[in-house]
Amino acid sequence: LMKINVPYISQMPKWPTGCESVSTVMLLNYYGINISVDEFITYLPCSPLIKSDGQWYGYSPNNNFIGSPYDSDSFGCYSNVIASTINNIVKDKQLSIYSVDISSLTTNEIISRYIMNGHPVLYWSTIDLKPSFYGPSWKLLDYNNKDFTWISNEHCLVLVGADENGLWFNDPWNNNGIVLHPKPLVEQRHKEMLSMALAIAPK
Numbered sequence: 001l002m003k004i005n006v007p008y009i010s011q012m013p014k015w016p017t018g019c020e021s022v023s024t025v026m027l028l029n030y031y032g033i034n035i036s037v038d039e040f041i042t043y044l045p046c047s048p049l050i051k052s053d054g055q056w057y058g059y060s061p062n063n064n065f066i067g068s069p070y071d072s073d074s075f076g077c078y079s080n081v082i083a084s085t086i087n088n089i090v091k092d093k094q095l096s097i098y099s100v101d102i103s104s105l106t107t108n109e110i111i112s113r114y115i116m117n118g119h120p121v122l123y124w125s126t127i128d129l130k131p132s133f134y135g136p137s138w139k140l141l142d143y144n145n146k147d148f149t150w151i152s153n154e155h156c157l158v159l160v161g162a163d164e165n166g167l168w169f170n171d172p173w174n175n176n177g178i179v180l181h182p183k184p185l186v187e188q189r190h191k192e193m194l195s196m197a198l199a200i201a202p203k
Helices: 019-030 037-043 079-093 107-113 183-192
Strands: 050-052 055-058 097-101 121-126 133-140 146-152 154-163 166-171 177-181 197-202
Touching: 019 037, 019 079, 019 121, 019 154, 037 079, 079 097, 079 121, 079 197, 107 183, 121 183, 146 154, 166 183, 177 183
Parallel strands: 055 133
Antiparallel strands: 050 055, 097 197, 121 154, 121 197, 133 146, 154 166, 166 177
């Protein structure tokens, strides 16, 4: 039965697809790192999709944010991008933290190792826990034009607590604030989003 008090930031209306950036800034602010969402985005590698001869081309969300967090028609990024962005900020500002990819851990392990010890976690799920679905496809410029399909409804939140009723999140979407979600459904959506999760640890 644990709930961590993490400062809340809404992504609306300024960063309609900026859930990853906004959630990360909540996490960094919790650790006393004074950075704004706009400043964080200056470190984020962003690249748009480009159409050529009727075919869309772009980078992998493992390497770039696809589009711009300021643009409602954009997509998002995966945990690798956020991890490397955090590491660039740490280097630039000489901070004594680093990012830890915890995507291999189960939600129960994340709760016992991180949440119960007062460490909030970036947790990928879906917007309002809606089912994910296969969205647009493009050819990956960074992987020899391999075909890639985006998993739609992708969302990143801050996992801040757990109790017998479910899991608590700071949800940047739509001014949702601090929300309680049933654990089995959260875990299902988390799996659909490749079980991505990130924590921050002191150096």
